[in-house]
Amino acid sequence: MNLIMQCAVLFGFLAAGEMIVWLTSVPVPSSIIGMILLAASLQSGRLRLNQVEQFADFLTRNLGFFFVPAGVGVIRCLGLIADQWVPIVMATVVSTFIIIAVTGWTHQWSRRTAKRFRRHG
Amino acid sequence: MDEFFANPYFLIALTFGVYLFASRLRRRFGLSLMNPILISVILLVAFLSTSGVSYESYCEGGKYIEFWLKPAVVALGVPLYRQLSTIRKQLMPLLVAELAGCVAGLVSVVAIAELFGATREVIMSLAPKAVTTPIAMEISTALGGNPSLTAAVVVCTGIFGSMAGFSMVRMSRIRSSMAGSLSIGTASHAVGTAAAMERGGERFGAFSSLGLTLNGLFTALLAPVILPLLGY
Numbered sequence: 128m129n130l131i132m133q134c135a136v137l138f139g140f141l142a143a144g145e146m147i148v149w150l151t152s153v154p155v156p157s158s159i160i161g162m163i164l165l166a167a168s169l170q171s172g173r174l175r176l177n178q179v180e181q182f183a184d185f186l187t188r189n190l191g192f193f194f195v196p197a198g199v200g201v202i203r204c205l206g207l208i209a210d211q212w213v214p215i216v217m218a219t220v221v222s223t224f225i226i227i228a229v230t231g232w233t234h235q236w237s238r239r240t241a242k243r244f245r246r247h248g
Numbered sequence: 249m250d251e252f253f254a255n256p257y258f259l260i261a262l263t264f265g266v267y268l269f270a271s272r273l274r275r276r277f278g279l280s281l282m283n284p285i286l287i288s289v290i291l292l293v294a295f296l297s298t299s300g301v302s303y304e305s306y307c308e309g310g311k312y313i314e315f316w317l318k319p320a321v322v323a324l325g326v327p328l329y330r331q332l333s334t335i336r337k338q339l340m341p342l343l344v345a346e347l348a349g350c351v352a353g354l355v356s357v358v359a360i361a362e363l364f365g366a367t368r369e370v371i372m373s374l375a376p377k378a379v380t381t382p383i384a385m386e387i388s389t390a391l392g393g394n395p396s397l398t399a400a401v402v403v404c405t406g407i408f409g410s411m412a413g414f415s416m417v418r419m420s421r422i423r424s425s426m427a428g429s430l431s432i433g434t435a436s437h438a439v440g441t442a443a444a445m446e447r448g449g450e451r452f453g454a455f456s457s458l459g460l461t462l463n464g465l466f467t468a469l470l471a472p473v474i475l476p477l478l479g480y
Contacts, residue, residue, distance in 0.1 A: 158321035165325030183323035196310030201400035214364035229354035230349030237341035238426035
């Protein structure tokens with residue numbers, strides 16, 4: 128399917144997200160709303176996978192690249208980081224570990240509980 | 249020559265070139281320490297500091313790359329759709345896990361930063377670090393943090409999660425691959441998701457992007473409620 132068309136679809140969903148944020152001022156970024164709308168339209172069958180797939184896969188496979196300029200922004204706060212690197216590093220490392228452990232455990236535990244519930248209930 | 253270095257098209261080309269080089273380096277040596285984002289950021293920061301090109305000039309080019317972050321997050325709707333039937337079967341477990349992960353993340357980051365003596369500005373900048381840049385920067389601004397510190401910490405968290413996330417999953421004895429990729433997306437947003445997709449394919453990527461979406465939503469909604477409870 129034509130790439131311009133695929134681009135139009137993706138930006139259409141992003142623009143829809145922007146409009147929803149503008150209308151309702153929900154504290155959720157437009158891109159997340161666009162993502163949910165895109166998945167919902169595909170699910171409802173109003174949008175076909177081949178109308179976005181190729182371009183969407185290109186973007187998601189290279190997601191990391193688009194983060195580089197934001198990362199270079201570190202240059203602006205090197206002073207602040209030099210002053211407080213211990214709390215920054217500790218909080219980042221330990222809390223990342225805590226999030227991974229808590230999310231994973233809770234997911235496994237609640238799936239098991241849900242299964243048991245279904246079996247007995 | 250120094251003036252030419254500030255040319256936005258040159259800086260865009262340089263960013264592409266550096267990233268390609270960093271990706272090659274990793275393919276060649278295969279070390280997870282050689283995260284292409286990390287290597288690119290280090291090389292570009294080194295280039296800016298030695299050439300004297302200001303960050304503002306870099307942004308004149310960089311903003312066109314950063315621009316694609318939003319459409320790329322929208323594009324994550326595709327892997328999300330492909331796994332929708334699996335997700336629907338376990339909606340409750342997913343929501344419960346995300347809620348727990350989000351609260352644990354916010355509380356732990358604030359508690360640890362405070363314990364090690366961070367200032368209020370830094371604590372507020374660190375609070376939304378697990379979620380993707382556009383969300384995190386908005387939350388940070390709303391809380392009174394420093395959005396550029398937040399952006400840097402968010403990218404570092406992502407890189408760290410994509411490098412160490414899989415070992416952390418193993419260390420915490422999470423056996424289900426769904427739970428593992430969900431946690432990586434929750435803790436290290438789109439950068440972790442990219443790593444999950446690279447390593448485990450579509451299914452891992454979908455659960456990971458679900459983690460980043462739900463944590464983004466929950467953090468945006470809960471941070472303004474939880475932080476006052478913690479005394480901020």
